[in-house]
Amino acid sequence: MYDAPLRKTDVETKNTKIVAQDVNVYYGDTHAIKDVSVDLLDKTVTAFIGPSGCGKSTFLRCLNRMNDTIDICRVEGKISLDGEDIYDKRVDPVQLRAKVGMVFQKPNPFPKSIYDNVAYGPKIHGLAKNKADLDDIVEKALRRGAIWDEVKDRLHAPGTGLSGGQQQRLCIARAVATEPEVLLMDEPCSALDPIATGQVEELIDELRGQYSVIIVTHSMQQAARVSQKTAFFHLGNLVEYGDTSQIFTNPEDSRTESYITGRIG
Amino acid sequence: MPLLWLILIVLGIAVAGFVLGRGRALKSAGGDARNLHSLPGYYGNNVAIKVIVPSMLVMLVWLVVQPLVIDGSVSATIPEGAVPENSSLGLVMSEVRRTAEGLENAVAAGGMSQALATDPDADFAEVSQQLQDAGQVVTSQLTQAVLRAAQDYREMHVFGRTIMSGVVLVLALAGLAWGLRESHKAFRARNTVEMSIRALLIAAASIAILTTIGIVLSLIFNTIEFFKLYPAADFFFGTTWSPSFSGRGGSSELGVLPLLWGTFYISIVALIVAVPIGLFSAIYLSEYASPRVRSVAKPMLEILAGIPTIVYGLFALLTVGPLLLSVFGKDGLGWMQAGTAVMTAGLVMGIMLIPFVSSLSDDIINAVPQSMRDGSYGLGATQSETIKQVILPAALPGIVGAILLAASRAIGETMIVVLGAGAAAKLSLNPFEAMTTVTAKIVSQLTGDADFSSPEALVAFALGMTLFVLTLGLNVLALYIVRKYREQYE
């Protein structure tokens, strides 16, 4: 049923990038993430799958402390990036988010020009030495976001004037422009047509050479195509985590099997 | 029949109509409401509407038209000679009306016999004496002509009212019959009620609009009247404001420029105070404050908005003025002569505008979607970077709109200026000098016994018109900007 060829995995040789231990997340009284422990690898694409509302976005947002911006959200447990606890008091969440970039579930371009949208991160972090350098960074990011050809003639038009799919690719370009070490992508392709999806998947595959990419997706085919590792969440629990090929061909848990064959979800 | 009774009777018929109509409709459906086209109450309402609306409309029109008609026909009967030398027909007519009312009241109170009140040959001295005894106001001595006219007036008035009562009652009953005939199970009472409600809403809206148009028209006509007496060029470009108070001498100089300058100067000072403070407190409240602080601080700021401006005026006069004087006055830097100055009024007006700016900006900042902030934080921006580079640019058009609205309030403010800025119309750059504004001068031109046909009084309308055009322009601009900004997130 999954006709896309599963990529050979070479996971064993990779280092762990992010370690999560016994993570619990509460929204007020709602217990959204329950005792999740997982090791996420460097230079690897990890897919988070699971039915709607199971906590994929919530867990993803723990990894760059975006949950700090939600008043009622409480995170317990330990998450470390390269061995450093990111919830330690001494860690600056702003610095952390520069290292762990994020593409959101809904496209959210700033009401600025396309160019300024992409240049935003590099400017804040002082990545460009001069204007020409910044132009280069912007162009490279837009190319990687598979949107350069569509916008190269109107870089100074507002980003909000693009179509939904274009906006999403703009947001991807914006996130990669800051050169993060880890890229969190929350359903980046939910608003994209198959062609743009293919381009974004290519980008993800390319990013794997340098970064660790974590992608939330509702498409089994996509998870199977782009990821080397897959984590299946259900009702706030991490049910199963392992090699993508393993999960899709021979899942251990019956819930995983039901989900990927379309019986629950 | 007194008006109140008439209204009560019509309402009574309406209530009866409601009950009857409802009952009739139910009966036509065999007592089962499910067989009706509409809920039973709608049939009742339909009847009540048909009773009330036509009869009350006729009554209203009658009440307006009757005095006009009677006035016309009575004034035609007053002989030329009955109008005294230095008076006019209008003055005589108001005397006639007063006398007629006096007669009516005196008879009703039993102070005068009906026969005497209606006797056309009655001795007017006696009538006038009796009227005074009955406590009715009759200012000057009655004349035979006035008495006759008053009697005619009273007679026609009573007659007109009687006819009106009859017509209204007949209409109400006709409406009742009409509504009851319709109360049948197939009748679409619900749709009729719907249409009536629509008509009611349209009527309310048109009253609002018509009043506005009326006010503007009266402004325009009086302004034109003013420009007939005083050259427009002198008004718009004159640099001196010195009305002569007698209202007769032609020596008034009514140049609007000093007033406009005062308005402009005080408003600028007010905005310089209000905009940064208001905006920063809005940013603090919406972005940094914890929910607990916010829940206390926001209502506090809004209380500030509820203080009447006269209280701010007192504050300007009694606190801020003396305070400024002690620093900048003779004992301090020596720039300021008296407590009333542009600075005093501007500062206090600025304080008044703070809550206005802050609560509007707060709403606008909150309307910036959370996803914008998330996007910025997700790229590793700090809070103030996010505010400066994402939130404020996104909210800027709205904030500009808020500032323009605040400006138009500053321009229209009166009490603070009257008490805080003094009354001297001056073209000066010194903010510690007394100046005055358009609004404050409108007040001073119209208080006291002004003759409403002199240019000194009519100038108030020209000033009002100028102010109206200014604030209207600002408001239109503000609304345009705010609306344009709304479209961004839709």
Ligand SMILES: Nc1ncnc2c1ncn2[C@@H]1O[C@H](COP(=O)(O)OP(=O)(O)OP(=O)(O)O)[C@@H](O)[C@H]1O
């Ligand atoms: N801001 C919030 N406040 C309160 N509850 C929240 C909030 N965000 C998420 N939740 C709750 O946490 C649970 C997990 O939500 P989450 O958004 O992580 O789901 P998800 O797996 O990403 O779903 P989807 O696939 O639909 O995006 C849900 O029950 C949701 O109602």
Ligand SMILES: [Mg+2]
């Ligand atoms: Mg989600």
